[in-house]
Amino acid sequence: MTFALPDHISDLDTLPRMPAWVTSARAETLEDVAFLSGAALSHLHLVLERADVPQALLRDRLALREAEACVAFSGRPERAGELRDAVHLLRPGDLPGPAGETYLAWRHAVERPVSIKALGRALPSLEPGPIAAWLDAGQGAPVARAAMVMEAALGAAPRLEVAALILAGAALARALGWDHLVPLMAAGLKRADLRERGDDLRLACHRALVSSAVEAVRQAADLARRAAHLKAVAPKLRAKGASDAVAMFLTRDAVAPSALPLPDRAARRLCDRLVDLGAVRELTGRDTFRLYGV
Numbered sequence: 001m002t003f004a005l006p007d008h009i010s011d012l013d014t015l016p017r018m019p020a021w022v023t024s025a026r027a028e029t030l031e032d033v034a035f036l037s038g039a040a041l042s043h044l045h046l047v048l049e050r051a052d053v054p055q056a057l058l059r060d061r062l063a064l065r066e067a068e069a070c071v072a073f074s075g076r077p078e079r080a081g082e083l084r085d086a087v088h089l090l091r092p093g094d095l096p097g098p099a100g101e102t103y104l105a106w107r108h109a110v111e112r113p114v115s116i117k118a119l120g121r122a123l124p125s126l127e128p129g130p131i132a133a134w135l136d137a138g139q140g141a142p143v144a145r146a147a148m149v150m151e152a153a154l155g156a157a158p159r160l161e162v163a164a165l166i167l168a169g170a171a172l173a174r175a176l177g178w179d180h181l182v183p184l185m186a187a188g189l190k191r192a193d194l195r196e197r198g199d200d201l202r203l204a205c206h207r208a209l210v211s212s213a214v215e216a217v218r219q220a221a222d223l224a225r226r227a228a229h230l231k232a233v234a235p236k237l238r239a240k241g242a243s244d245a246v247a248m249f250l251t252r253d254a255v256a257p258s259a260l261p262l263p264d265r266a267a268r269r270l271c272d273r274l275v276d277l278g279a280v281r282e283l284t285g286r287d288t289f290r291l292y293g294v
Contacts, residue, residue, distance in 0.1 A: 015050060015221040018043050018214050030203050037143055037206040040213035044220075045176060053220045054227040056111075056251040057294060059182060061219060063106035064253050066169075066183040070106075070162050071099045073191045081284065084254045088291055102162055106183060109166045113179045119170055123163050130156070134167050135174075142175035143209060146185065147202045154194065161194055168205075184212040226294045230279040239270050249274075254283055254291040 022040050027033045047053060064080055071078050078086070078099040086100030087107070096104055108122035116128050116135075123131065137152035138145030149171040153164035169181045188208025196204055227250055234246045241261045248255050257267035271292045274280040283291045 015047055015053070015217070015224055016043070017221075018217050022210065023214055030199055030206070033203055033206040033210070034141075034143065037209040037213070038141075040210045041142070041176065044182075044213045044216055045178075047217050047220050048178070048182065050220075050224070052224045052228065054223050054250050054294075055180070057227065057249075057253065058216070058220055058223055059110035059180060060107060060251065060253040061223070062183040062187075062216060063110050064103065065215075066165070066186040067099075067103040067106045069186040069189070070102050070165065073161055073186075073194065074098070074102075084283065084291055085289075088254050088256050088259070089289055105162055105166065109169070110181050110183060114170045114173050114181050119167065122166060126160075126163060131167065134164075135171055138171040138175070142172050143205050144202055145175045146172040147205045150185075150194075150205070151197055151201055155197075164194075165189075182216065184209055184216060187215070188212040223294060226279075230274070230294055233274070233277045233279045236277065237270065237273065239266050241266075242270060245270055249280055249292070249294050252293070254293045256289075256291055 018040065022036055022043070025032075025036055027036055048055065048058075064083060067083055068078075068080050071083065076099050083099055083103045086096050087103050090096060090100070105122050109119065112118040112121070116132055119131050120126065120128055134149055134153045134156070138147075138149040140148070146168040150164045150168040153160060153167050157163070165186045166181070168185055169183055172184070173179075173181045185205065185208055188211045189204060193201070193204035193208070230246060230249060234243065237243075237246070239245075239262060245255075245260045245262060245267070248260065257271050258264065260267040260270065262270060271280065271282075271290070274292070275282055280292045280294055283293050
């Protein structure tokens, strides 16, 4: 295994970049890959402690990425845009469908601090007993613990892949001392990896976390810049309820105008104004039933 020289950052106002030797190294053995995943997670930990990173927004955006991966594992065609529609355009009484349920599970999993109760809300089909038992199956270092939890859950219920991945994420968060689950595992795994066991599963998890942690750091930096710009333009917004609307954009991957605490017409005008100011983006490309996000 060879390493590139570190990529130091001189601008202290920017988030630190992932060291180049983490992203460029080619590792094959479990020990080498474990070293890289540990370095990547340690760097991500430092980034997540930064006050300028919109934590809830980052978790919600990563939850969409994890949901997209899980839906692909199941062989369904829905991707990010369809998942957003399935959840954010729901009307009272509507059902989100299988793909939407997957996305909702991930969103609920990251909303609240990790606990059996919070995980039960994300996974309503599971009783607290199995959730606690599977979480207790994890031992050792953080990634090994997450892999063991995943293996225990999939061994008992092979079809509950989403639940196994969420519980693995919760185990990882607990082991790393994070209050909230940060979705990282699924997007870096392949469908075949979920059938692995023992060291092969741990190797797949370490590899997944290297790539996912790199992407999470990139998204954190991007969202920190976008959030700073949104906060900077917020004083220009004169609509009543605009401050509450801004707070929603700072915590959610996507927002429908109808969800904002303003009358419909005022909400649409506010969204258009934020787009004009470069503070949010329209995410669908449609003329109607639009969604907006930072």
